[in-house]
Amino acid sequence: MIHLTINGLAVSVEEGATVLEAARFYGMPIPTLCHMDGLSPYGACRLCVVEIGEGPRAKMVTSCTYPAEEGLTVRTASDRVIRARKMILELLLASCPQSRTIQDLAAAHDVRQQRFRQEHDDCILCGLCVRMCEEQMMAKAIGFRHRGEKRDIGTPFDKHSEECRLCGGCMYVCPACQLRCTYTDTENAVCGGCANLAPPCVDKDPFDDMMCSMAPCVACEIKTD
Amino acid sequence: MEAQVDRKEVLAIVAKHDTRSGGLIAMLEDVQEAYGYLPEEALRIVAQAANRSLVDVYGVATFYKAFSLQPRGKHHVCACLGTACHVRGAPMVVEELERQLEIEDGETTADGEFTLETVSCLGACALGPIVVVDGVYHSKVNGAAVKGILESVKTASEPDEEAAPMETEDVTSAAV
Numbered sequence: 001m002i003h004l005t006i007n008g009l010a011v012s013v014e015e016g017a018t019v020l021e022a023a024r025f026y027g028m029p030i031p032t033l034c035h036m037d038g039l040s041p042y043g044a045c046r047l048c049v050v051e052i053g054e055g056p057r058a059k060m061v062t063s064c065t066y067p068a069e070e071g072l073t074v075r076t077a078s079d080r081v082i083r084a085r086k087m088i089l090e091l092l093l094a095s096c097p098q099s100r101t102i103q104d105l106a107a108a109h110d111v112r113q114q115r116f117r118q119e120h121d122d123c124i125l126c127g128l129c130v131r132m133c134e135e136q137m138m139a140k141a142i143g144f145r146h147r148g149e150k151r152d153i154g155t156p157f158d159k160h161s162e163e164c165r166l167c168g169g170c171m172y173v174c175p176a177c178q179l180r181c182t183y184t185d186t187e188n189a190v191c192g193g194c195a196n197l198a199p200p201c202v203d204k205d206p207f208d209d210m211m212c213s214m215a216p217c218v219a220c221e222i223k224t225d
Numbered sequence: 226m227e228a229q230v231d232r233k234e235v236l237a238i239v240a241k242h243d244t245r246s247g248g249l250i251a252m253l254e255d256v257q258e259a260y261g262y263l264p265e266e267a268l269r270i271v272a273q274a275a276n277r278s279l280v281d282v283y284g285v286a287t288f289y290k291a292f293s294l295q296p297r298g299k300h301h302v303c304a305c306l307g308t309a310c311h312v313r314g315a316p317m318v319v320e321e322l323e324r325q326l327e328i329e330d331g332e333t334t335a336d337g338e339f340t341l342e343t344v345s346c347l348g349a350c351a352l353g354p355i356v357v358v359d360g361v362y363h364s365k366v367n368g369a370a371v372k373g374i375l376e377s378v379k380t381a382s383e384p385d386e387e388a389a390p391m392e393t394e395d396v397t398s399a400a401v
Contacts, residue, residue, distance in 0.1 A: 051238035143280030146287045157265055163278070 004072040013068050018061035020048055021034045028076050031085065031105055033092070033128035033175050035064045039135055041214030044126045046088050047105070051075040060084060086111050096097045101175040122177050125151060142170060227296060231268040232317055234259060239274040246361055249275065249285055262293040290344055298333040298340035300378050302326070305358040307346035310353035314367060318354050319343060321368040339375075 001012040006023050013022040018041060023030050033045035041067040050063045060081070063074070075081060082121050089106045094116035096102055102124075127144070130153060134140045141164035142155055155161040172178060238255045242248035248393075251273065256267050263286050272279040286292045304310075304319045319341075323329055326339050333340040347355050352364035358378050366374065 140278040140280050141280070141400070143284050145284055156279045161279070 001067050002070050004068055004070070004075045007076055016062055017068050018051070019050060019061070019066045019068055019072070019074055022068045023050070023063060023074065023076050030076050031065055031109070032064060033101070033105070033124070036128060036132075036173060039128070039131040041065045042127050046090070047085060047092075048173055049081055049084050049088070051078050052083050057209065059101065077087065082109075085109060088182060091116060092124055095119045096124055096176040098122070099124075099176045109217055124152060124176050125153065126175065127153075128173040128175065129153060132169045132173045137165070137169050139165060139167070141165075227306070228260040228264050230264050230270070232270055235267050235270040236274055239271055244275040244277075245362075249277065249282065250289070252377070253286055257292060258292050262296050265294070281365070291340075294339075296333070298337050300339050300359050301357075302339055302375075303342045303344055303347075305347045305353060305355040305357075307342045307350065307353070309346075309350035310355060313365075315354035317368050318356060318366050318371060321371040322356070322375075325371055338374075338379075338391075 001018070002015055003010065004013045004022065005011070006026060007028055009026065011026050013021060013025065017025075020030055020032070020035065020041075024207075028077045030050065032048045035045075035048065036041050044179040046062060049056050049060045050064045050066075052061055052066070052072055053059055054073055058080075063076070084140075086109055089102070089109055089111045090113075092099075092102050093106050093111065093114060097114075097118045097120065108214040130143055133142050139161075141161040142153055144153055144218075145152055145156075155164065238259065239252055241255070242252045249271075253263060256262055256271065260267060262299055266368060268282050268286060271277075272282040275282075286294060302322060304315060304322060306315050306319065318381060319330065322341055326334055326341055328339070328341055328345050330332055330341055346360075347357065349355055349362065349364070352362070354366050356363045356366045358374060359378060363370070363374050
């Protein structure tokens with residue numbers, strides 16, 4: 001067992017556990033976007049930052065990738081951590097202002113303003129879909145391509161990949177696109193649920209830019225709003 | 226100008242390198258050497274033979290600026306736009322190259338003779354601005370020297386002249 005201090009509380013966890021796992025096990029919430037049980041930690045979204053160490057030697061690390069060490073002092077919600085997290089959320093929100101997950105997280109963390117230009121990237125490059133495809137679906141149909149500001153996720157040569165089984169796992173885990181409704185592009189639609197079910201309550205034109213996760217039906221939600 | 230990919234040739238290239246780790250970049254370099262660019266078919270063969278997923282191979286091929294997935298012209302003109310070259314007027318040199326060749330950065334001339342590319346540093350900053358044409362480094366290039374460089378390449382590549390690439394007097398070559 002490894003003994004460490006989280007938010008002043010002396011705790012012990014099994015060897016090999018990450019700081020995130022330790023904190024969550026003892027009921028200290030740390031927000032995450034790119035972390036998912038069953039997928040390897042990646043440390044892309046930086047939301048899970050925590051402060052470790054003391055005084056001038058204190059530093060910020062991503063708790064999802066940092067292994068719990070003997071005698072480590074961790075602060076999951078110090079001023080510095082909260083400030084960093086809010087900034088990260090504001091930046092994420094600027095790149096994907098339409099993401100419901102990010103909106104909810106931002107609201108929960110009291111992000112009240114948006115000082116950056118909205119990019120509408122529909123992707124935060126968290127790599128969840130890439131890891132899902134490789135590690136859970138054993139397909140490796142999609143991956144990171146290009147680099148720098150051109151970096152994106154997709155299939156090689158932008159062609160339909162032979163490895164892809166249209167399982168939809170990538171969209172299921174995506175915090176930014178969340179089964180982006182593909183009704184207007186039925187040929188390539190993975191789900192096509194709304195098109196098949198043809199909900200009579202919907203005028204289909206405004207579906208163009210909507211998130212659809214079918215349960216509950218977004219269109220119906222909007223209707224009742 | 227899609228190249229015809231010879232499966233045997235690509236397999237021979239893959240066989241020369243370590244397929245387990247680190248060898249991928251060397252393989253792709255050799256494939257590019259053979260075809261002038263990385264044809265889609267060749268990448269698929271490399272992925273299969275090296276037991277890598279196509280996504281990984283494609284990711285590496287698109288990550289590095291040295292690799293091209295588009296067929297390139299006979300002559301490869303590469304201008305450095307790194308910080309040192311930039312402050313010494315590399316943007317003007319690139320502009321002049323674009324004007325002379327009548328193409329934009331990253332494009333190939335209609336006759337398939339020249340491809341213009343820019344890179345972010347060649348590691349020879351003291352010699353900047355640098356223009357590399359077919360592996361020959363031209364240092365301290367200015368707008369006026371561009372024409373000479375392009376002319377020298379054209380004359381050097383004429384069939385009756387087997388000599389080394391010509392260089393204008395204010396232009397020296399440097400190895401990296």
